[in-house]
Amino acid sequence: MSPMPVTWTSQTLSVAGIALPVARAGAGPPVLVLHHDVGTRPRLPFYEALARDFTVLVPSHPGYDGSPRPDWMRSVRDMAVVYQWLLGELEATRELGRLSIVGLGFGGWIAAELATMAPRALHRLVLVGAMGIKPERGEIADQALVSYIDYVRLGFAEGAAFEGVFGAEPATSQLEQWDLNREMTFRIAWKPYMYNPTLPHLLGGIVTPTLVVWGREDRIVPLECGERYAKALRQARLEVLDGTGHFVEMEQPDALARLVAGFAGKE
Amino acid sequence: MHLMYFTEQPMSAYPAEEGRTFGATALMFSNKHFDPVAGSRLYNEYLEHYRLAEEVGFDGIMLNEHHNAPFCMQAKCNVFASILAAMTKRVKIVLLGNPLPLADNPVRLAEELAMIDMVSRGRLVSGFVRGGGQEQLATGVNPAYNRERFEEAHELIVKAWTQTGPFRWEGAHYQHRVVNPWALPLQKPHPRVWIPGVLSKETIIWAARKRYPYIALSTAIDATKKIWELYDQVAAETGYAGGPEYRGYLQRCHVAETEEKALENARQFMWMQGEFTGLAHPVWSSPSGYFSPSYRTAFVEYAVGRRSNPRGAAFEDQLRDQQIVAGTPRTVIPKLRRLLEETRPSILGFWASDGFVKNEDARTCIRLLGQEVLPALREMGKELGLWSPFEANAPVSLAFPEPARSPVTS
Numbered sequence: 001m002s003p004m005p006v007t008w009t010s011q012t013l014s015v016a017g018i019a020l021p022v023a024r025a026g027a028g029p030p031v032l033v034l035h036h037d038v039g040t041r042p043r044l045p046f047y048e049a050l051a052r053d054f055t056v057l058v059p060s061h062p063g064y065d066g067s068p069r070p071d072w073m074r075s076v077r078d079m080a081v082v083y084q085w086l087l088g089e090l091e092a093t094r095e096l097g098r099l100s101i102v103g104l105g106f107g108g109w110i111a112a113e114l115a116t117m118a119p120r121a122l123h124r125l126v127l128v129g130a131m132g133i134k135p136e137r138g139e140i141a142d143q144a145l146v147s148y149i150d151y152v153r154l155g156f157a158e159g160a161a162f163e164g165v166f167g168a169e170p171a172t173s174q175l176e177q178w179d180l181n182r183e184m185t186f187r188i189a190w191k192p193y194m195y196n197p198t199l200p201h202l203l204g205g206i207v208t209p210t211l212v213v214w215g216r217e218d219r220i221v222p223l224e225c226g227e228r229y230a231k232a233l234r235q236a237r238l239e240v241l242d243g244t245g246h247f248v249e250m251e252q253p254d255a256l257a258r259l260v261a262g263f264a265g266k267e
Numbered sequence: 268m269h270l271m272y273f274t275e276q277p278m279s280a281y282p283a284e285e286g287r288t289f290g291a292t293a294l295m296f297s298n299k300h301f302d303p304v305a306g307s308r309l310y311n312e313y314l315e316h317y318r319l320a321e322e323v324g325f326d327g328i329m330l331n332e333h334h335n336a337p338f339c340m341q342a343k344c345n346v347f348a349s350i351l352a353a354m355t356k357r358v359k360i361v362l363l364g365n366p367l368p369l370a371d372n373p374v375r376l377a378e379e380l381a382m383i384d385m386v387s388r389g390r391l392v393s394g395f396v397r398g399g400g401q402e403q404l405a406t407g408v409n410p411a412y413n414r415e416r417f418e419e420a421h422e423l424i425v426k427a428w429t430q431t432g433p434f435r436w437e438g439a440h441y442q443h444r445v446v447n448p449w450a451l452p453l454q455k456p457h458p459r460v461w462i463p464g465v466l467s468k469e470t471i472i473w474a475a476r477k478r479y480p481y482i483a484l485s486t487a488i489d490a491t492k493k494i495w496e497l498y499d500q501v502a503a504e505t506g507y508a509g510g511p512e513y514r515g516y517l518q519r520c521h522v523a524e525t526e527e528k529a530l531e532n533a534r535q536f537m538w539m540q541g542e543f544t545g546l547a548h549p550v551w552s553s554p555s556g557y558f559s560p561s562y563r564t565a566f567v568e569y570a571v572g573r574r575s576n577p578r579g580a581a582f583e584d585q586l587r588d589q590q591i592v593a594g595t596p597r598t599v600i601p602k603l604r605r606l607l608e609e610t611r612p613s614i615l616g617f618w619a620s621d622g623f624v625k626n627e628d629a630r631t632c633i634r635l636l637g638q639e640v641l642p643a644l645r646e647m648g649k650e651l652g653l654w655s656p657f658e659a660n661a662p663v664s665l666a667f668p669e670p671a672r673s674p675v676t677s
């Protein structure tokens with residue numbers, strides 16, 4: 001199968017006083033992709049691979065990348081509520097039971113919070129290396145102690161994969177964007193860092209079938225957190241991918257896209 | 268002039284080689300290298316230095332605090348301020364200062380400071396700081412709200428000092444059901460507030476808008492002049508004239524019996540490779556959200572090693588720029604005159620010794636400063652019209668235009 005060229009469009013919606021940019025590509029059932037704490041490149045092979053089977057929607061989180069900072073926002077749960085609001089504004093996501101969400105890392109935490117608020121609203125949920133749960137044995141890596149480059153590199157199993165996406169020496173503009181994104185992360189997830197102690201108690205209400213995906217070499221969020229997600233959710237399966245770290249969508253875009261297509265493809 | 272003695276209280280008994288091996292002497296440099304036996308000895312030596320400083324004629328003792336690093340043993344400046352309140356008789360106790368954002372309960376700070384002011388019979392100068400970048404990490408405080416917390420905590424403390432309670436405080440970062448501390452400062456309207464700083468324009472502007480003196484921390488003379496240009500401009504916009512009573516400077520200045528000895532000891536100012544706050548990973552000293560957005564480009568490049576440390580000048584350069592002054596009293600006095608003539612501060616702190624300077628040498632330095640340097644500076648101060656806030660009866664702040672006074676003096 002030769003991939004069709006993917007056409008991207010973008011629209012900006014006003015939600016909770018924030019002008020929220022949402023990129024869109026492909027056709028088919030809707031999939032909302034929630035990006036990492038480090039933000040996202042506007043185009044990634046993973047998004048394009050998904051766009052073959054789905055209508056892919058990639059917003060910039062409020063305060064990240066192209067999206068203005070909401071000074072009032074104080075928690076990841078606030079962010080999840082903003083996304084609940086957004087889903088009602090977008091025609092593609094308005095219909096209950098049709099939308100699937102793929103949450104990547106920090107975006108996985110947002111997705112889990114969002115799902116607890118409307119436990120029957122989603123078609124499928126895919127959590128990839130999701131933050132949000134406190135590990136009992138290890139720790140979620142603290143980006144406050146390492147440079148932007150070192151943190152992102154930590155999320156890759158292979159340095160070559162990092163360089164393939166960002167180059168060996170990311171430009172200053174990229175560093176500035178990482179700094180802005182990090183600042184927004186601190187604003188809403190500083191303490192406790194990268195988890196919500198009440199979330200595990202609420203996950204059991206979610207009836208949406210969930211696929212929990214983890215990179216075997218995730219050095220940012222311990223695999224143990226994936227096991228805990230899979231246990232706390234009613235209908236969840238854990239899939240561990242070898243040869244990838246935290247940024248599964250950048251290290252193994254096709255493998256992840258296939259998993260999502262297989263799991264969320266049929267309505 | 269108001270002439271103060273200052274030491275960082277260096278933890279000079281730590282194994283320096285371990286710090287070099289680890290590559291940092293701050294935040295994550297393990298406290299397994301901290302020796303409490305040596306710590307106990309050093310704290311008591313520093314207390315004796317303060318006692319000597321009062322004896323030889325300093326007007327004030329400047330205290331500060333830092334965390335997780337050997338360059339400064341004071342983890343809480345109010346502890347030493349409390350001791351000095353009882354131990355000394357005459358000197359002002361100048362806190363530069365309490366790092367407000369680190370406080371989760373500013374009302375407790377207001378209480379502690381009021382207690383220090385009362386015990387010292389009205390000798391407190393209560394400076395406030397934002398705390399260094401790595402201080403936020405050491406205390407688990409969100410760097411992204413650093414300035415907001417600084418400003419709100421300041422408002423709350425001044426209100427707790429000056430308005431009778433009980434009142435309620437519902438702020439963005441602090442909420443207090445009942446603010447009604449039964450400990451109020453002796454000085455009215457409240458102890459003087461001085462604001463030290465080194466880098467952030469925002470802090471200079473904030474201090475000038477409040478009409479608080481600003482204390483430049485060991486900046487080069489040209490940089491110091493720029494600070495006063497900005498301060499005076501904001502003062503004029505705010506409706507008053509800036510001038511010496513709003514200007515302070517912290518001078519690294521070591522004196523000894525001989526030039527050679529003074530220079531050798533002054534090299535200890537570089538003991539943390541010239542870093543004020545220990546040799547740090549640049550990411551720790553500039554956590555995201557801590558610095559002004561106008562410095563973002565510089566700091567992201569510094570954080571990944573693409574830009575050199577903005578404060579990392581060599582020893583010889585710092586001598587040339589007079590950020591460090593060293594010599595016998597006879598040779599340092601003309602250098603200090605140049606500082607006074609060119610930048611016109613009325614508050615001058617002497618950061619006298621650092622690092623591994625021997626106790627005996629540190630004491631000699633304090634004695635020589637007191638006996639030979641301070642009298643010369645006082646004469647210069649009069650000649651140049653450098654009246655301190657106390658001498659000038661300057662207002663405590665824009666909000667409280669009357670000078671601070673204590674109801675009792677004995």
